[in-house]
Amino acid sequence: MKMTHKRRDMLVGLSFIAIWIVGFAALTLYPLIKTFIFSFQDVDITVEGIVTTNIKFENYRALFKFDLNFMDLIRMFVEEIFIYVPIIIVFAMMIAVILNQKIRFKGVFRSIFFLPVIIVSGPVVAELFSQGATTLPLIEQYGILDIVTNTFPESISEPLEKMFSEIIFILWMSGVQILIFLAGLQKIDSSIYEAAAIDGASPWEMFWKITLPSLGNLISINILYSVVTLSSFATNDVLRKIRIDMFSPDEGYGYASAEAVIYLIVILLILGLFGVIYLILRKRSVRMS
Amino acid sequence: MITTWHKIKHKLIGRTITEGILYKVFIYLLLTSIGYIFLFPLLFMLSNSLKDIDDLLSPMVIWIPSKIYLTNFQLAFQTLDYFRTFFVGLSVTLLPAVLQTFIASLIGYGFAKFKFPFKNVLLGLVLLTYIIPPQITMISKYVLFTDLGLTNSAWSIIIPASFGQGLNSALFIFIFYQFFRMLPKTLDDAARIDGANRYYIFFKIAIPLSVPAYVTSLLFAFVWYFNETYIAAIFLGGQVPTLQLNLVSFAQSYTALAAANQHFFSINEGVKNASTILAILPMLIMYFVLQKSFVEGIDKTGFAGGE
Structure with missing residues (x-):
């Protein structure tokens, strides 16, 4: 009797997620495998449908050997992630810590910082980029960009320049992260801070010893959210190239699939690297306290 | 002293x-x-959208236009085919958002309240669907959907949403998973002793208790579908217009209209900015009205408490 009850419960549970299992198999797993297969094929679109020819590693060989543009875009994407994500995380945490204090017009500020989440879209950002509205007039007026280009070698100045010219876009990407940190901060028991204050801890010490450690999990969530958002955002140059190649008669689906596979591997490596960094820092902070 | x-x-x-x-x-x-x-950027767009050509070119006029010039908005409104685009566009913005929210709640409930084999593996796979950008699977999905005759129609957006594979679906599944786990188990037990079955409990107890989670999820899903253009451009093939997609092709549409209409002047920053403002206007209005559900939702729904 008990067994059947448990079993029935399990089946009911599966019925709730059945739609996801079907969807995952048909709309994620199958296309993922198919993309992988396409990447080893030459895909032609004919009147009778799609004709594929196996060409082994030809797409990849062409990508690595001749398509310098793609590898360059990948390199720029990686640089972008490792510059933008730390900026987003630090900035979001700073704003959240400030907004978590007793501050007047807290609601107004919070609404302003969250506003971009509502309106940020590929075409809007592209339009702002094209009009130079994502950089601060101050940065241009004081010739900060010139200073950067003149003092650093190109490999450093190029991403820095991009960062300065897109600084508002970067900050715009931190709205959700601010709120996630804020929600986490509100859950910290205020008596811990009171106790620390009585022991003579400065606000600076309290941040490092209390605030930061208790935000640990949320930092990893925010890193994940930021990486995923940036890597699927419509103005992303790698994605733009994949789309162009997909519909180009010379490259086509097979070639674009190979690009997609490489891009996915790069994203997974980036997330893996962030994961390793996170674990190392966490271990160290545990040892310290 | x-x-x-x-x-x-x-x-x-x-x-x-x-x-x-x-x-x-x-x-x-x-x-x-x-x-x-x-x-x-918003102030910049607003200021420029109200400038006529003289103000745009004048180095004296920086922020405040010498007069409020609304013709930009009038022409942009006409070019975007505003109301028609907005309402037709709802079939690929609001509708998938509603379906996705409901389906995600169903899936989230299944994960939160039941035990079944490989549950953690499946949860891991949900996370994987979040990490993989939709653009990675887009090519073969496009081939599949073309075979099924789903491309160039709203179905290509609606179907993934209804199977929990839509835009950021995984995130919403986790939100509901988290939210339903926080609901006290005693409620379920009491209802089950009274003989209610699990579906009844879901619809009559869990859903009414989770209105804030539904509101927040629906709002975010709507915003994200409204602003998504990459996948939509490819899968809809221009057959279903949305404001954001029309914004991408604004320059061409405008030039085409200008060739046929006397009162269209040649395209400039003013009219471009007016079109951008018009495209984001529905979201801005929604945000001003429902601000609280957005910013407090993240806290209340346990968005921040996930793994």
């Missing part, structure tokens, strides 16, 4: 730094300037 100095110092710096006036002034200055930075 010394005591007044101490008093002033105490006022300025405070017992701890964070209590002093100096710190407060610094914080408000900081928040205000960052607020300005955040709003800068």
Whole structure:
């Protein structure tokens, strides 16, 4: 009797997620495998449908050997992630810590910082980029960009320049992260801070010893959210190239699939690297306290 | 003398730094300037959208146009085919958002309230669907959907959403998973003792208790579908218009209209900015009305408490 009850419960549970299992198999797993297969094929679109020819590693060989543009875009994407994500995380945490204090017009500020989440879209950002509205007039007026280009070698100045010219876009990407940190901060028991204050801890010490450690999990969530958002955002140059190649008669689906596979591997490596960094820092902070 | 100095110092710096006036002034200055930075692109667009060609070219006019010029908006409105585009576009923005929210709640409930084999593996796969950008599987999905005759129609957006594989679906599944786990188990037990089955409990107890999670999820899903153009451009093939997609092709549509209509002047920043503002206007209005559900939703739904 008990067994059947448990079993029935399990089946009911599966019925709730059945739609996801079907969807995952048909709309994620199958296309993922198919993309992988396409990447080893030459895909032609004919009147009778799609004709594929196996060409082994030809797409990849062409990508690595001749398509310098793609590898360059990948390199720029990686640089972008490792510059933008730390900026987003630090900035979001700073704003959240400030907004978590007793501050007047807290609601107004919070609404302003969250506003971009509502309106940020590929075409809007592209339009702002094209009009130079994502950089601060101050940065241009004081010739900060010139200073950067003149003092650093190109490999450093190029991403820095991009960062300065897109600084508002970067900050715009931190709205959700601010709120996630804020929600986490509100859950910290205020008596811990009171106790620390009585022991003579400065606000600076309290941040490092209390605030930061208790935000640990949320930092990893925010890193994940930021990486995923940036890597699927419509103005992303790698994605733009994949789309162009997909519909180009010379490259086509097979070639674009190979690009997609490489891009996915790069994203997974980036997330893996962030994961390793996170674990190392966490271990160290545990040892310290 | 010394005591007044101490008093002033105490006022300025405070017992701890964070209590002093100096710190407060610094914080408000900081928040205000960052607020300005955040709003800068919007103010920039608004200002330019109200300028006529003379104001746009005049080096004297920076922020405040010499007169309010609304023709930009009128022409942009016409070019975007505004109301029709907005309402037709709902079939690929609001509709998938509603379906996705409901399906995600169903899936989230299944994960939160039941035990079944490989549950953690499946949850891991949900996370994987979040990490993989939709653009990776897009090519073969496009081939599949073309075979099924789903491309160039709203179905290509609606179907993935209804199977929990839509835009950021995984995120919503996790939100509901988290939210339903926080609901007290005693409620379920009480209802089950009364003989209610699990579906009844879901519809009559879990859903009514989770209205905030539904509202937040629906709003976010709507915003994200509204602003998504990459997948939509490919899968809809221009057959279902949305405001954001029309924004991408704004320059072409405008030039085409200008060739046929006398009152269209040649395209400039003013009319482009007006079109951008019009495209984001529905979201801005929604945000001003429902602000609380957005910003407080993240806290209430346990968005921030996930793994």
